[in-house]
Amino acid sequence: AGKLAAVLSNFHAVAAGGASPAEALVSVDMLREAIDAEAFQPWFQPQAELRNGKIVAVEMLARWPQQDGGMIEPLRFIPLLEQHGLIDAFTEQMLARSCRHREAWVRDGLDLKLAVNISALCLGDAATADRLEAIVRGEGVDPASVVLEITEGSVICGSPTSLSVLARLRLKGFGLSIDDFGTGYASLSRLSHVPFTELKIDRGFVTGAPGVARKKAVIEASIDLARKLDLRIVGEGVETAEEWELLARCGCGLAQGYLIGRPVPASELPSVVADWRRPGA
Ligand code: C2E
Ligand code: MG
Numbered sequence: 001a002g003k004l005a006a007v008l009s010n011f012h013a014v015a016a017g018g019a020s021p022a023e024a025l026v027s028v029d030m031l032r033e034a035i036d037a038e039a040f041q042p043w044f045q046p047q048a049e050l051r052n053g054k055i056v057a058v059e060m061l062a063r064w065p066q067q068d069g070g071m072i073e074p075l076r077f078i079p080l081l082e083q084h085g086l087i088d089a090f091t092e093q094m095l096a097r098s099c100r101h102r103e104a105w106v107r108d109g110l111d112l113k114l115a116v117n118i119s120a121l122c123l124g125d126a127a128t129a130d131r132l133e134a135i136v137r138g139e140g141v142d143p144a145s146v147v148l149e150i151t152e153g154s155v156i157c158g159s160p161t162s163l164s165v166l167a168r169l170r171l172k173g174f175g176l177s178i179d180d181f182g183t184g185y186a187s188l189s190r191l192s193h194v195p196f197t198e199l200k201i202d203r204g205f206v207t208g209a210p211g212v213a214r215k216k217a218v219i220e221a222s223i224d225l226a227r228k229l230d231l232r233i234v235g236e237g238v239e240t241a242e243e244w245e246l247l248a249r250c251g252c253g254l255a256q257g258y259l260i261g262r263p264v265p266a267s268e269l270p271s272v273v274a275d276w277r278r279p280g281a
């Protein structure tokens, strides 16, 4: 408990841009306790079809709220969960809880596909495909309603095991998405060996694209590639109406970003969906 207090007071220094590595104080016990207590929360960010503005999917983004009202971001705690061998337990719990939220939305007439980020480490275990399928089906969800996002970077160092896990997940019906496309230096040859169903253009190319020819070129080439490989395509980081319109003109399928909605707790998602109006509508 003393350690936790130290982390919490330290966290503000980090959040404020200080160099103090608060995460160095997070012990394996604290992480395990946080999993057991369901202290991590699944938040959700909507994805809308550019064609008609309809919200058809959500991406689950994990959050770790602190008792003092602070919030630890996933880029800080995911690496710790990975280091301490807890990423599988974390991922399985968050997937199950996200499926439960999805089912509640479906019951309320909101049929949303669910996207979940999967760490490269989870793909190193041959049993992962069976386990993820069992979890999803255990919550009454068809794997076809779930998209697993794998960063482009983690496909680069893909072992034979991870490639076969991905293939088995696809055979079970899961969608497979290349996250942060354009940032990971993965060869197109390697990417084409994984049965992906979706490509997400990294936010670095989308945000600000209307004024930057270089970004626009990457977006157009990504969309062209996705079309030819028959992949669904999502533009990340859409913050303005101009960025929305650019993606729509280029024939991008889906948009995700603060323009449509920020990540919110499950309880707030229905009102985000109800309040959303696409640009020009
Ligand atoms: P990601 O999967 O690429 O998720 C998109 C990130 O961009 C999220 O950051 C989201 O909040 C942020 N974002 C979305 N729209 C906008 C926008 O319009 N503008 C800006 N500036 N940012 C936007 P977040 O939630 O901090 O997550 C960061 C990364 O952490 C994620 O990147 C993902 O790789 C990882 N992550 C989050 N949750 C999980 C999880 O449950 N498991 C694993 N393995 N990784 C996770
Ligand atoms: Mg993602």
Ligand code: MG
Pocket: 179, 180, 200, 202, 236
């Ligand atoms: Mg991404």
Ligand code: MG
Pocket: 179, 180, 202, 203, 236
């Ligand atoms: Mg990204």
